[in-house]
Amino acid sequence: DTAVSQTPKYLVTQMGNDKSIKCEQNLGHDTMYWYKQDSKKFLKIMFSYNNKELIINETVPNRFSPKSPDKAHLNLHINSLELGDSAVYFCASSQGGGKQPQHFGDGTRLSIL
Amino acid sequence: SQQGEEDPQALSIQEGENATMNCSYKTSINNLQWYRQNSGRGLVHLILIRSNEREKHSGRLRVTLDTSKKSSSLLITASRAADTASYFCATDWNFGNEKLTFGTGTRLTIIP
Numbered sequence: 001d002t003a004v005s006q007t008p009k010y011l012v013t014q015m016g017n018d019k020s021i022k023c024e025q026n027l028g029h030d031t032m033y034w035y036k037q038d039s040k041k042f043l044k045i046m047f048s049y050n051n052k053e054l055i056i057n058e059t060v061p062n063r064f065s066p067k068s069p070d071k072a073h074l075n076l077h078i079n080s081l082e083l084g085d086s087a088v089y090f091c092a093s094s095q096g097g098g099k100q101p102q103h104f105g106d107g108t109r110l111s112i113l
Numbered sequence: 114s115q116q117g118e119e120d121p122q123a124l125s126i127q128e129g130e131n132a133t134m135n136c137s138y139k140t141s142i143n144n145l146q147w148y149r150q151n152s153g154r155g156l157v158h159l160i161l162i163r164s165n166e167r168e169k170h171s172g173r174l175r176v177t178l179d180t181s182k183k184s185s186s187l188l189i190t191a192s193r194a195a196d197t198a199s200y201f202c203a204t205d206w207n208f209g210n211e212k213l214t215f216g217t218g219t220r221l222t223i224i225p
Contacts, residue, residue, distance in 0.1 A: 004155070031211075041199060043156070043215040056212050090155055098211030099143055104155030 003027050006091050006105040014113050015083060021076045021108045023091030031055070031097055032074040034066060035090040037107070043090070048098055049074055056098070078110075086112045117202045117216030125222040132189045134219040136202030137182075145178055145185050146203045146213065156201065159187075189221075197223045 004025045013019055025032060033056075034046040048056040049068040063079045074091060088109050092102040117138040126132050136145070144163050148156040162169045162178045162185065169176045175188040189196055199220050203213040 101158040
């Protein structure tokens with residue numbers, strides 16, 4: 001039983017395209033996150049949602065738009081993909097806010113051609 | 114920035130030996146957490162230590178925190194091949210947003 005699941009695992013696409021990544025957690029947590037991990041393994045938070053409400057929106061280009069239809073799901077839509085968007089994107093969840101232990105999905109490796 | 118820095122960046126040891134990695138950070142924190150990331154997988158939470166704690170144990174893991182030096186260490190005793198992974202510390206600011214800031218990671222390789 002996967003606690004935090006993301007789809008797809010791999011995403012290869014052309015520059016300029018629009019793509020979405022989906023995330024679901026079955027832990028009953030109230031907070032979900034999107035992180036970006038670059039090629040040097042540096043992990044940086046992009047967004048967090050608490051009970052479907054946007055809590056954190058780091059300095060992310062507005063081409064990235066998160067959407068949380070309910071507290072178990074957090075999706076990420078990316079418009080007009082650029083070469084610099086190539087990275088691994090992780091979804092995570094926690095109970096009780098962003099200072100609590102977080103559970104991560106296995107990531108979506110996005111490659112822009 | 115608050116980003117923590119792990120030291121060393123990479124560490125290779127023989128199976129059975131102990132592994133120690135360090136994390137330094139810049140501002141006051143509430144908690145410090147350690148995570149493990151196996152190749153191609155997501156991060157897994159290992160241990161959380163609060164700012165008023167100095168040491169914490171979990172199985173073969175021992176974490177220390179020195180808030181005066183703004184540093185923490187993770188000790189893995191009697192290492193196993195399965196401990197091969199990257200290890201990250203993560204901090205939350207005392208007066209900051211509800212978020213974690215991750216360090217740069219230590220790549221640990223256990224040689225069988």
